[in-house]
Amino acid sequence: MSHTIHSQARTTNRSHVTTRDGNAMTALETLLHNIDALKAQLDQIPPLQHSAILQALDIEYTYESNRIEGSTLTLRETDLIINKGLTVGGKSMREHLEAINHYEAVLFLQELDSAR
Numbered sequence: 577m578s579h580t581i582h583s584q585a586r587t588t589n590r591s592h593v594t595t596r597d598g599n600a601m602t603a604l605e606t607l608l609h610n611i612d613a614l615k616a617q618l619d620q621i622p623p624l625q626h627s628a629i630l631q632a633l634d635i636e637y638t639y640e641s642n643r644i645e646g647s648t649l650t651l652r653e654t655d656l657i658i659n660k661g662l663t664v665g666g667k668s669m670r671e672h673l674e675a676i677n678h679y680e681a682v683l684f685l686q687e688l689d690s691a692r
Contacts, residue, residue, distance in 0.1 A: 658675060
């Protein structure tokens with residue numbers, strides 16, 4: 577997208593961008609146009625990638641929340657417990673259940689929000 581920047585009369589100091597079709601746009605209009613174009617690109621990402629990103633963030637949120645409360649589980653162990661149902665040797669049942677319960681609580685809150 578090639579734009580040519582022109583200055584309006586010296587008294588206003590506003591810059592304009594001329595589009596390919598010859599229409600003049602202010603800098604704000606250009607910025608808003610660019611935001612719309614980027615949003616359109618974002619909307620083209622398949623939903624699977626959105627859900628995978630959200631799930632990874634939910635796992636990390638669970639890990640960080642439990643870590644703050646004293647859990648010794650690593651991020652990888654938290655992921656294995658939640659996604660694979662595995663138990664980790666040397667870790668207490670309390671830590672396993674805290675991770676699972678926290679993650680389920682996050683999902684429950686998301687369900688409540690999406691039901692609105």
